Amino acid sequence: MMIENIVCTGCSLLCNDVDVEVQASSIKRTRGACSHGDSRLKGFQQNRLRRPLIDGTPTDIDKAIEATTERLKSAKAPLIYGGECSSNRTIELALKLAERLEAYYDAPPSICRVVIPIQEELEIKSFSLDEVLDEADFIIYWGVSAADTHLRHASRYAVMPRGSVVKMGRESRIVATIDARESMTMKISQHKILIDPCFDTRIAKAIADLVDGYSPSLDDVTARQIAILVSDLKRASFVALFLGSNILRCNYCGETVRGILESVRRLSARYKCSVHPMAENVNSYGQAKIMWKTLKTCSPYSFKEKKSAEPLHVLVARQAIDFVLAINSDVLTQIPLEASRSLRMKLACTTELRSITQENSVIAMPIKILGVEAGGVVTRTDGVNVDLKPFITNDEVPSEEEVLSRLLASI
Amino acid sequence: MSSRISPLQVYKFLPGLNCKKCGTTCMGFAVKLISRQAKIEDCPPLVNDPKYSDKLTKLRDLLAPLTSATETLVQIDSDKCIGCGNCIVACPENIILDPPSARGCNSKSPNALWTVEDGKIKVLHLEKCRRYPPSRMNCNVCEIVCYSGAIKVVA
Numbered sequence: 001m002m003i004e005n006i007v008c009t010g011c012s013l014l015c016n017d018v019d020v021e022v023q024a025s026s027i028k029r030t031r032g033a034c035s036h037g038d039s040r041l042k043g044f045q046q047n048r049l050r051r052p053l054i055d056g057t058p059t060d061i062d063k064a065i066e067a068t069t070e071r072l073k074s075a076k077a078p079l080i081y082g083g084e085c086s087s088n089r090t091i092e093l094a095l096k097l098a099e100r101l102e103a104y105y106d107a108p109p110s111i112c113r114v115v116i117p118i119q120e121e122l123e124i125k126s127f128s129l130d131e132v133l134d135e136a137d138f139i140i141y142w143g144v145s146a147a148d149t150h151l152r153h154a155s156r157y158a159v160m161p162r163g164s165v166v167k168m169g170r171e172s173r174i175v176a177t178i179d180a181r182e183s184m185t186m187k188i189s190q191h192k193i194l195i196d197p198c199f200d201t202r203i204a205k206a207i208a209d210l211v212d213g214y215s216p217s218l219d220d221v222t223a224r225q226i227a228i229l230v231s232d233l234k235r236a237s238f239v240a241l242f243l244g245s246n247i248l249r250c251n252y253c254g255e256t257v258r259g260i261l262e263s264v265r266r267l268s269a270r271y272k273c274s275v276h277p278m279a280e281n282v283n284s285y286g287q288a289k290i291m292w293k294t295l296k297t298c299s300p301y302s303f304k305e306k307k308s309a310e311p312l313h314v315l316v317a318r319q320a321i322d323f324v325l326a327i328n329s330d331v332l333t334q335i336p337l338e339a340s341r342s343l344r345m346k347l348a349c350t351t352e353l354r355s356i357t358q359e360n361s362v363i364a365m366p367i368k369i370l371g372v373e374a375g376g377v378v379t380r381t382d383g384v385n386v387d388l389k390p391f392i393t394n395d396e397v398p399s400e401e402e403v404l405s406r407l408l409a410s411i
Numbered sequence: 412m413s414s415r416i417s418p419l420q421v422y423k424f425l426p427g428l429n430c431k432k433c434g435t436t437c438m439g440f441a442v443k444l445i446s447r448q449a450k451i452e453d454c455p456p457l458v459n460d461p462k463y464s465d466k467l468t469k470l471r472d473l474l475a476p477l478t479s480a481t482e483t484l485v486q487i488d489s490d491k492c493i494g495c496g497n498c499i500v501a502c503p504e505n506i507i508l509d510p511p512s513a514r515g516c517n518s519k520s521p522n523a524l525w526t527v528e529d530g531k532i533k534v535l536h537l538e539k540c541r542r543y544p545p546s547r548m549n550c551n552v553c554e555i556v557c558y559s560g561a562i563k564v565v566a
Contacts, residue, residue, distance in 0.1 A: 017516045031528050032517030034494040038530030133515060147558040151495040152515075160500035160556065161515035169513070170501055170556070184558040188497070 003391050009371035010037030012279035012381040013150050025392050034151035041372070047353045049366040050396070061398055064365045068325065068348045069410045071363070075323035078103040082329025084110065084281035085352070086400055087376025088385070091283070091290045093404035094327050099303050100411055104321065106300040106312050108281070108334050111245045112288035113298035114257045115277035120292070122261050127274040129382045134163035136274070138236035139175045142260065143200065144244020144278045145183030150381070158240065159188060174232045178203060179246060191229045195222065198250040201259025207233070208263035211270065238272040245280050279381040282370070286379030313339050322346060328367065328400060330355045350400050367400040374399040416473060416566040418442045424470035426456045426463055445566040446547060447477060476565040483542035484566045485553070487532060491561035494530040498553035498562060504541050532561070
């Protein structure tokens with residue numbers, strides 16, 4: 001059976017023009033999905049956990065939830081981790097659970113968690129990707145290779161399509177890629193600027209200076225490249241800036257993003273500017289947005305102390321955490337191997353697919369696949385909420401929202 | 412730097428006699444070889460005279476990519492394709508055949524030139540490409556926008 005126009009959950013672009021052919025609860029063919037989306041949609045049946053496990057022994061979901069409740073209740077300093085691959089409702093439940101347990105809460109690092117607070121503080125607007133499609137005539141990819149992470153970004157929204165204002169599509173837009181390394185995205189860019197790592201703020205300031213008529217202090221080669229970029233920028237009317245996770249590798253990435261956004265604020269006096277973090281996972285944007293809205297911080301948070309906590313690897317290294325509930329998130333891949341050893345067998349997880357965290361968990365609870373078997377609202381990388389509709393029925397496992405609701409009710 | 416085979420490259424490996432046994436001059440024959448309207452065997456001096464054997468070998472090597480190319484002289488390596496859909500949206504012919512693809516959507520019309528299926532590009536109607544004979548328009552937008560180098564115009 002062919003099902004048309006499903007929302008692909010392969011990345012945070014949430015493309016809604018994908019068709020799938022479903023046979024016996026699995027997807028046999030996809031049309032319109034990129035290779036990432038195709039792997040996600042077709043591969044979920046191969047690598048999934050079928051039954052809940054306690055200490056490696058198959059059990060039922062009631063016992064698994066009961067065991068998790070007991071472990072969470074008896075823990076002195078639990079950590080609730082994740083949300084980047086879950087629905088907005090699940091993230092809200094996870095935060096409530098952490099509050100009730102007076103636990104720590106954290107999620108994998110994301111550019112959204114750095115950009116959203118600074119963007120709000122500096123009052124920089126963000127338009128939707130549909131507005132970018134229609135109007136943006138100057139696209140900047142900064143610290144991101146959309147060709148590696150968000151494969152349909154250029155073709156679906158930013159570069160190739162013909163908009164109501166940008167009628168010639170690719171021929172009416174100027175694309176600039178600024179990064180510390182060469183990337184495939186540079187192939188479709190008129191301006192390819194390779195910068196030294198952590199040099200981002202100076203480059204952003206140089207662009208804003210040149211637009212305002214000042215001379216930047218940069219080396220000759222980079223200054224010439226920036227001058228050519230600015231000569232094109234001066235003819236633009238709508239600038240869309242896409243910030244990627246390569247910036248997270250800078251020392252003081254928060255200061256780097258602030259430097260870039262302060263320059264954008266200067267540019268926004270002359271142009272219509274829109275800033276978008278390129279969310280790494282399907283709902284990284286939603287996770288950061290809800291965390292910011294609820295806690296007014298996107299840093300790791302301690303509900304016990306009611307303030308931001310130390311980074312996760314520091315907490316784990318000094319053994320400040322005695323039990324972790326991972327919300328469909330591979331927490332063990334986010335911390336150094338040595339530190340992660342102390343967490344083994346102190347883990348419970350909800351999981352769509354098998355993972356390192358699941359293999360090292362004392363309790364593992366399989367859940368429905370978001371956007372395939374389970375519905376829910378997730379937030380696209382431009383902040384637009386998208387409603388996912390399930391199109392395959394699976395009564396063998398519960399949805400993540402159901403597991404979190406039951407855990408919350410029992411604690 | 413373009414990797415396309417040019418008539419001048421081919422001409423270098425022809426005898427340069429302009430004997431017209433192939434029906435045209437050597438430069439005309441070079442153009443015909445690239446557009447696959449003639450075969451190497453249509454040039455008797457090149458094939459029969461041993462003194463051109465070196466040139467013959469080099470010419471066969473040069474024209475080897477043409478054998479695996481389609482009628483449009485475009486090679487598509489589906490192993491390299493990442494299914495980004497840049498070619499579908501940028502292709503001027505495809506957006507005429509399937510207007511929603513001009514707005515970034517995947518081609519759904521059965522009349523479209525190509526579509527993305529199973530995460531890879533799939534050609535539906537090659538004959539609708541601008542490069543298809545006899546028009547043979549010198550268009551290479553798909554090659555320009557292809558991130559991964561999966562699409563190559565060979566000549």
